[in-house]
Amino acid sequence: VVAGAGIEGARVLGVGVSVPGQVDREGGVSEYAPNWNWREVPLLDLLAEHIAYPLHLDNPLRACAVAELWFGAARGHGDAVVVNLGTGVGAGLVLGGGLHRGVSNSAGEWGHTTLVLDGRLCHCGNHGCVETYVGAPGIMLNLRELSPDSALLHPEDQTATIDALAGGVAAQDPVALKVVRDTARYLGAGISDLVNLLNPELVVLSSWVAATLGEPLLKEVREAVARHALRRPFAATDIVLSPIPTDPVCLGAATFALEGALQSAFKQ
Ligand SMILES: [Zn+2]
Structure with a gap:
């Protein structure tokens, strides 16, 4: 390199x-x-x-958070949550002006908090983790459950499936629109937990799934968080896409x- x-x-x-x-x-x-x-x-x-x-x-999680702090949307913000949406899912936490690591560098494992009691089995051994509904494999499962034979589904290829969903949304394909809306509903419930818990100025949607699904996902997520979060912390929070153009x-x-x-x- x-x-x-x-x-x-x-x-x-x-x-x-x-x-x-x-x-x-x-x-x-x-x-x-x-x-x-x-x-x-x-x-x-x-x-x-x-x-x-x-x-x-x-x-x-920490990488995306420091990238936003130094070069992205979180510059100049003391309290921000950087939601990492990729194959795995988690939250980089910026609290009181600095990166929050927790006592054993494990803070931000939001992807493995429970969203659905007795829900989908997760790699971590638990059931119903946030990641199993909004990580790339989880989104593929959302699509498969809605439309098992969908041409949008590339069973062995996460990137191709998320790309196909983004293309489908652009073309107003009803299945793609529904999958993004369903995914945003799960995300909205999970992100409203972060908003209620941490009262951040900013929630940044980061990583490749957020970059690929872009504005249509952001719009649905904002509406879903508005339905779930308490009014006062929600009013103080901006939800944005990461402006970082590279990885x-x-x-x-x-x-x-x-x-x-x-x-x-x-x-x-
Ligand atoms: Zn898990």
């Missing part, structure tokens, strides 16, 4: 790495990544054998390296 970018190796401050799931930042260990079935993978030690730069590990997880991972370099400069 460094060679391809035409950058002098000596100018690289570090390398940020984002892996899904539970991450031990200090130890550099991917503790549990349910979508990949990784447990206790000493990732930074393995990478350090091949990459001679300072390495910084965290997960996509926010990559940008956020690069920001980990920048933050790490700044921190070690302060320590010297």
